[in-house]
Amino acid sequence: MKNDYVPNSTADRFLRGETLSVDEYEEILNLMAAPEFAQEVTELAVKLRKKYFGKKVYVRGLIEFTNYCRNDCYYCGIRRGNRHAVRYRMNEEEILSCARQGYELGYRTFVLQGGEDPWFSTDKIASLVEKIKMTYPDCALTLSVGEHDKETYRLWKEAGADRYLLRHETAKEEHYRMLHPSSMSLAHRKNCLYWLKELGYQVGAGFMVGSPGQTRRNLAADLRFLKELEPEMIGIGPFIPHHDTCFARHEAGTVSQTLQLLSVLRVMFPQVLLPATTALGTLDPLGREKGLQVGANVVMPNLSPTDQRKKYDLYDNKICVGDDAAKCQDCLALRIKNAGYEMVSARGDHPGFA
Ligand code: SAH
Numbered sequence: 001m002k003n004d005y006v007p008n009s010t011a012d013r014f015l016r017g018e019t020l021s022v023d024e025y026e027e028i029l030n031l032m033a034a035p036e037f038a039q040e041v042t043e044l045a046v047k048l049r050k051k052y053f054g055k056k057v058y059v060r061g062l063i064e065f066t067n068y069c070r071n072d073c074y075y076c077g078i079r080r081g082n083r084h085a086v087r088y089r090m091n092e093e094e095i096l097s098c099a100r101q102g103y104e105l106g107y108r109t110f111v112l113q114g115g116e117d118p119w120f121s122t123d124k125i126a127s128l129v130e131k132i133k134m135t136y137p138d139c140a141l142t143l144s145v146g147e148h149d150k151e152t153y154r155l156w157k158e159a160g161a162d163r164y165l166l167r168h169e170t171a172k173e174e175h176y177r178m179l180h181p182s183s184m185s186l187a188h189r190k191n192c193l194y195w196l197k198e199l200g201y202q203v204g205a206g207f208m209v210g211s212p213g214q215t216r217r218n219l220a221a222d223l224r225f226l227k228e229l230e231p232e233m234i235g236i237g238p239f240i241p242h243h244d245t246c247f248a249r250h251e252a253g254t255v256s257q258t259l260q261l262l263s264v265l266r267v268m269f270p271q272v273l274l275p276a277t278t279a280l281g282t283l284d285p286l287g288r289e290k291g292l293q294v295g296a297n298v299v300m301p302n303l304s305p306t307d308q309r310k311k312y313d314l315y316d317n318k319i320c321v322g323d324d325a326a327k328c329q330d331c332l333a334l335r336i337k338n339a340g341y342e343m344v345s346a347r348g349d350h351p352g353f354a
Contacts, residue, residue, distance in 0.1 A: 011037060015044060015267065019227045026220035032260050045266035045295035052271050053297045057341045058348030059332070060109045060142065060275075061102030061303040061325075064312040065090045069115025071146070072181045073169075075211060077242035077313040078115050084244050086311050089119060090304070092128060098303040098325070099132050103139070105329045106345035110136075111165065111300065113144035120145070122152045126159040133160035140347040142204075147188060150195040157199045162349075164196045165204035167235055170211070170218055171225035178213040193229055202350050204233030204273075209261055210253020211239040219261070223268065232350035233298075234265055234272050237279030240315035255284045259294050266295030271351045273298050282319050288332075289339035298348070299336065301328040 010024045011031055020028065031037045066089035067078040078085050090098075099110050110132060114120070120128075125145065132141055143156060144165035153164070168189055170176050176186040196203045207222050208214075226234060238253030258280055265274060275298035276291025284290065288299060302309055303325045310321040320328055336343045 015040070017267065017270065020224070022217075022220045022224045025223040026216055028264065029216045029219055029223075032264065038260060038263075041260075041267055042263045042294050045263035046293070048266055048270040049295050049297060052351060055340065055342045056297065056344045056346075056348075057292060057336050058109070058273065058298045058346065059107050059343055060111050060298060060300040060348075061099070061105070061107035062111045062113060062300045063090075063095060063098045063102075064113050064302065064304045064309070065095050065098075066114035066117040066120060067312050068117035068119065069146075070118060071116050071184060073184070074179055074181070074246045075208070075239065075242070075315075077244060077315060079245065082244045085313065088308050088311050089114075089117060090308065092131070094305065095128060096131060096135070098305070099136065101325050102303045103136055105325060107303075108136075108138060108345055108347045109140040109142060109163075110303075111142040111144055113165070116146035122148070122155055126155050129156055129159040129161050138347070140349065144204075147184075147192050150199070153192070153195055153199055153201070157201060161201065163202040163204065163233065165233065165235060166192055166196065167204070167206040167208075168193060168222070168225060168229075169207050170214065171207075171221040172218045175211075175213050175215075175218045179211060190225075193231070197229065197231075202232035202273075202353055203229070204235055205229055205231045206233075206235035208239040208253060208279075209236055209258045210251070212247050212250045214239075223264070226265075227268065230269075232273060232353065234269065234274055235277060236261055236265070237277035238283050240279055240282060240317070242313070242315045252283060255280065255287055255290070258287075259290055262291055262296055263294040273348065273350055275300055278302075278319060279315065282315070282317055289335055292336065292339050292341050299332055299343075301325070301332050 072079045072081045140162040142163035238258050240252045274296045276288040276296035280287035333343045
């Protein structure tokens with residue numbers, strides 16, 4: 001592949017924000033190897049971020065409330081098949097106490113994330129959502145508890161949930177099959193995302209960067225899929241191996257590719273909510289700051305009690321597992337400030353929803 005960047009019509013159309021074909025997105029990803037083009041994309045990403053969000057960084061208080069999971073995703077440390085995972089689930093009181101702490105720290109969005117844990121029935125989750133929304137009517141509530149049927153998502157929406165995070169993980173069937181057992185299906189995962197959109201959630205999709213078997217072609221298909229779905233949030237972070245999974249010895253994704261994709265996504269979706277993820281901060285001590293500087297506008301500090309945090313062990317060497325919520329808040333506020341941005345206390349809805 002030639003690395004010299006010659007401005008062409010695909011590049012121009014991309015920079016104008018047009019929707020491209022998979023082939024054309026692949027061309028754009030190839031062009032990103034040319035420093036001149038990559039820089040142009042980053043500069044535009046920074047400009048667009050500034051136009052719509054100024055220096056603001058939104059904060060989401062993450063409550064990882066269970067690591068039980070009925071699924072067996074090959075890359076994930078809390079997959080059902082991992083006998084070494086030390087399982088926990090928080091009770092309602094503990095979850096509500098995390099929310100209380102988060103509220104006091106100024107967070108106005110809570111994210112309830114967990115494995116697909118059948119102990120938390122549809123009704124139990126609905127009742128949790130209701131309680132949190134009743135206590136903090138000024139806060140947004142995001143769920144991230146995997147694949148369910150449309151009626152379940154409807155019930156949770158009616159209970160007050162505002163947003164839902166469900167990374168599609170990969171848009172290509174062959175790649176999906178490399179990462180998941182045959183009991184799971186990409187078609188169902190995509191259906192879930194479309195149902196969530198239909199039900200009026202602000203929806204987050206996304207993928208790991210550098211996951212086993214990922215190619216540029218796959219990534220181009222991910223970009224195209226995201227254009228079709230038009231999510232309000234996009235979560236991407238580097239794949240990081242976990243020692244108790246099939247991919248224990250697989251190499252991790254890279255910080256540089258993640259940063260490039262963040263800027264590509266900002267150009268494609270100028271108003272999207274785009275976190276600088278914990279995985280990015282795990283591979284590079286300044287990873288999240290760098291993420292903010294190329295287009296990210298969200299961070300997701302952890303509110304879970306420290307003794308449980310280390311058990312929500314998706315990948316090796318996850319950062320912040322020893323710090324309590326207040327310490328994470330101070331640390332992140334300082335990091336954001338040093339990166340030239342400002343942590344704000346606001347729900348931080350997608351501009352299209354505000
Ligand atoms: N059960 C929920 C939450 C999954 S955990 C769901 O299915 O949506 C949240 C995200 O962590 C996953 O979507 C996946 O993209 C990411 N993740 C899992 N294992 C990882 C690993 N080894 N490295 C990096 N990210 C990982």
